[in-house]
Amino acid sequence: MKQRKRRSLDWLDRGRTALEPLLALAYPRHCPLCGTVLEQSAWKAAVCRSCIPEAERLRHLPPRLPVTEHAFYAVNTCAAAFYYADSVRHAILLCKENGNPWYARELADLMAVLIFGAQPARAPGYRPVYENLSGISLYSAIVPVPPRVKKNRAENMPLLLAQRLGRILHIPVIQPLCLTRQVLPQKSLDQQKRFANVKDAYACRTGVDLSGMRLLLLDDVITTGATISACAKALLEGGAVSVDGVCVAATELMPKSHGAAGTPKESK
Ligand SMILES: [Zn+2]
Numbered sequence: 035m036k037q038r039k040r041r042s043l044d045w046l047d048r049g050r051t052a053l054e055p056l057l058a059l060a061y062p063r064h065c066p067l068c069g070t071v072l073e074q075s076a077w078k079a080a081v082c083r084s085c086i087p088e089a090e091r092l093r094h095l096p097p098r099l100p101v102t103e104h105a106f107y108a109v110n111t112c113a114a115a116f117y118y119a120d121s122v123r124h125a126i127l128l129c130k131e132n133g134n135p136w137y138a139r140e141l142a143d144l145m146a147v148l149i150f151g152a153q154p155a156r157a158p159g160y161r162p163v164y165e166n167l168s169g170i171s172l173y174s175a176i177v178p179v180p181p182r183v184k185k186n187r188a189e190n191m192p193l194l195l196a197q198r199l200g201r202i203l204h205i206p207v208i209q210p211l212c213l214t215r216q217v218l219p220q221k222s223l224d225q226q227k228r229f230a231n232v233k234d235a236y237a238c239r240t241g242v243d244l245s246g247m248r249l250l251l252l253d254d255v256i257t258t259g260a261t262i263s264a265c266a267k268a269l270l271e272g273g274a275v276s277v278d279g280v281c282v283a284a285t286e287l288m289p290k291s292h293g294a295a296g297t298p299k300e301s302k
Contacts, residue, residue, distance in 0.1 A: 047201065051161060058159025066129075066140040067121040072158035078147050079155035079162075080140045085121065089144075091292050092116045094284060097149045103286045104259035105229070109251065109266035112279035115141075115148040117288045118255050126191070126254055126282060135188040141282045142198035149280060152202055164203050173278070174247035175208045176200045179265050180236070182217055191254045195282065199252065210242040211268055225258050232264040238272030245273040250280055257285040 062071045065082035067089060076082055081089045097113035106112060116122040129137040143162050146152040150172070152164040166172075176199060178192035187193060193207075200207040214237045220228050238244065249269055253262055256279065266277040 050201075054161060055157075055159045061136075063140065063158040064136065066125040066137040066144075074157050076158050078144060079158050079160065080143045080147075088121050089116075092119060092122045092283075092288075093148065099256065099284050099286070104256065104284075105225075105263075106259040106279075107263045107267065108270055109259070109263050109277050109279045112256060112259070112262065112281070112284075113149050114256060114281050114284035115145045116283040117292070118257075118283035118285040119288060122283050129194075130189065130191050130254065133188055135191075135194055138191055138194035139198050142195045143202070145195070145280065145282060146199055146202040150203060162202050166204065171205065172203060172248075173205050173250040175206050176203075176250045176252055177208060177211065177265070177269065179251065179253040179261060180209065180211050180213060182213070182219065192252050195254065196252045205250070210238045210244060210272055211236050211265055212239050220257070220261060225260075228258050228260040232260050234264070234267075236265045236268040238268055242272050244269060247274045249274045249277045251277050253279070253281045255283055255285065256281040 067085040070082050077086045094114040099112040128134045146162045147154050152162040155162050176196045178196035196207045217235045262279040269277050
């Protein structure tokens with residue numbers, strides 16, 4: 035029964051993959067950094083030619099986040115595709131606050147390529163290709179960080195990113211987490227208050243059993259690490275064996291070689 039369901043999902047996914055280039059003709063894909071329509075020569079099939087230097091400058095290389103810049107607990111390792119600055123920051127804010135959900139697709143494609151080594155899409159409108167050469171799946175499931183307040187799907191950036199990334203990496207997306215109480219917006223708080231604000235604020239839903247699962251926890255931005263750590267702790271309490279974190283962009287002081295003064299300390 036489970037296998038039949040899996041097979042029908044595979045067909046659904048294949049159908050969706052075939053339709054994507056057609057859909058891209060009707061709804062051209064846009065550069066998330068400046069909004070222009072992407073040409074065939076786009077960088078990684080996701081960033082326009084004039085934004086390439088900016089994308090390279092803001093790229094988080096290597097993707098793994100230094101623990102010295104964040105105060106993680108419960109979460110194993112965290113990775114980001116970019117630094118949270120300038121046009122990357124602008125793209126994320128556009129996606130989150132102005133309801134431009136299609137930027138999440140381009141940014142998730144970049145995460146797949148820059149963090150997980152997927153092959154870039156052959157042209158805008160196609161999907162990056164992740165070949166699992168080892169045959170061992172990276173993670174049992176992807177968990178998006180749940181929104182602080184109820185949001186519709188178009189505004190729920192972690193969910194949009196997780197769904198796209200899951201499709202590329204062939205990993206299911208699950209949402210076992212819920213909030214146990216109200217939390218304040220993290221961007222209004224200093225570092226110490228951020229940890230207190232989200233401490234024990236997340237838990238697994240009743241009846242959830244994550245026994246033996248290796249999970250990838252996804253947020254749009256990682257700043258102090260308070261939110262991702264609080265969520266990871268809840269997942270471990272739900273039975274997960276390990277939790278890694280991933281995000282589009284991390285708030286850190288950029289290396290001087292990247293040519294920027296620094297990144298604003300905001301968001302979560
Ligand atoms: Zn651009």
